[in-house]
Amino acid sequence: MRGLLWLSAAALLVAGCSTSPGDGAAAGKQPDPRPLGGALHYTAAESAALHRAEEQEVRTCMASRGFDYDATPVGDGRRRATENPYGLLTRSRAAQDGYGLTVERLRKPPADPNARRVSALAERDRRAWEGALKGAADGPREEIELPDGPTVSVATGSCVSVARRALYGASWDRIHYSVQSLRNSVVTDTLDHSLVRSAERKWAACMRDGGFPYAHREDPLKTLRKRLDAAGADREALRATGREELRTAEQDAVCQVEAGLAEHVARAQEKVEKALPSARTALVEDFLALRGTALKRAEARGPAARQ
Template sequence: MEFYRSVSEFTMPTHERRFFLRPALSLAGVFSALLAISGCVSAASGTESSEPDIGKPLTTLSTKDLRLPLESYLPTAGQVREFDRARLVLVNRCMQRFAFSYKVDVPAVEGSTDSNSRRYGITDSSLAAKKGYGLATDAEAHPATPELGADEQTVLYGEGASSLDGRAVPEGGCLGEASRGLDAHSPKGADFTLTQQLAFTSFKQAQEDSRVRKVVKAWSDCMAEQGYHYANPLAPLSDPKLGDGTGADAIRTARVDLDCKTRTNLVGVSFTVESAYQQRLIKQSAELVKATKEARDARLRVADSLV
């Protein structure tokens, strides 16, 4: 549930950005979008004002082996790649009916396999010592996409003429046809984006929880003692003063950041509290998350048959 990756990867617009000539968000832009979205998303089936009991918070800095409850219902980064590849197979089959070809290589999943490595800010000490706030690899390479003529764009997107050379263009173009084919056996009403919204909701709820507010303030005060002034652990990730996040200043800031996280147990408290909110949301939205999991599994079966 890594924000800079999963904030939009489960939805069709991301696949359009990556493989169908749509622009991609920068890392800082994704974090800004995350904070904006998390501020306006509400729970799908109501909210409870009481703070859930969490018992004794986990003590940890690393999120490497941690999995939030909702992750059991959503695709992994590797599964998203399978969906991408299967979708492109279906798109190309459709395009071939119109004597066109659309072949794109799907890049391998790179970087950290820790799905929560930046949910509460940076958490990887060894990476931070080398790259500060930078990622383990360079920004994800976007595959080269074919040059499209006007007719090819009409067939791919379904925008423009409703037919070409006497053959009807599918609703939503070959892209729409491929999406419908990929989800042909998914339960009615299943929507990955709704369950993803629950993940944003849990993040927002946890950030408003008194125990998380307390530990974030402790982290912020700890940073301030060393001359670094940030309101929350996501703020350094989009600080323009740190440039691309990999310079000497960024590495020094990251070192203090992680030390303060260790001192305050920010990651352990945040993860424990958010897990409790996610369990509550799963209980409130049992049918929704069940349908999402069934849709994921159905989509995987289709993808396995194609790739």
């Protein structure tokens, strides 16, 4: 599996895909619009620090309830940090990673350090351990009604919830879910804006000229996911799909530049956000304050949060 993962990201580049000269400079000039000033965007280092600190709080909570718990490993924060909520690509990222689909499909999930211990427990003890971690079915819950969205139910007695409150503050869940909902609505309205729709039509014409007859920007992703599903565990089929992904993503990135897609998304996002009610945007300030406090707490712990 590790060999296949390497093939999908590195060897496929040798098979005919490479970064264009001067692409780094071009990428530096390309807008990278993110909703709400990037409030929900974290660097890989920030994600790692927060994850470690939160896991330390979970372990402390579980210990207070008489349960052993080992912190779960940090995920791939680098990839998450480079992802754009509008699906915008730089040519360098497209050449190195495509859309990230083949690599993600081949990536082996990190091992759960608690799996063996929990599986060895009697059923009653296992339910108790899982109830302490995630919340018992009959435990206390908070119902968070999101603006223009569903209601989120949070198990407030779980150690996961206790850990979040300890790190971020008591109002974190309500504010975090509300800002996520607001971010999603901004993305949806921006992608539906006439400026972006116009740029997408130019993008589609460019893709057709390059031999990729796609009408909408999600179409290449749908096609590639179907190929990955059909490939299953077939090594050669996965390699072929990976090469096709890189080839498609590179053309996609070229056409995004030709259509001025990033610039149009940035302009449309600005118009969408200007129309937001002040009561909703005020939540972003509260969110940023809680996020900043949590980052300071996580960074202050330093090596302790890595245990």
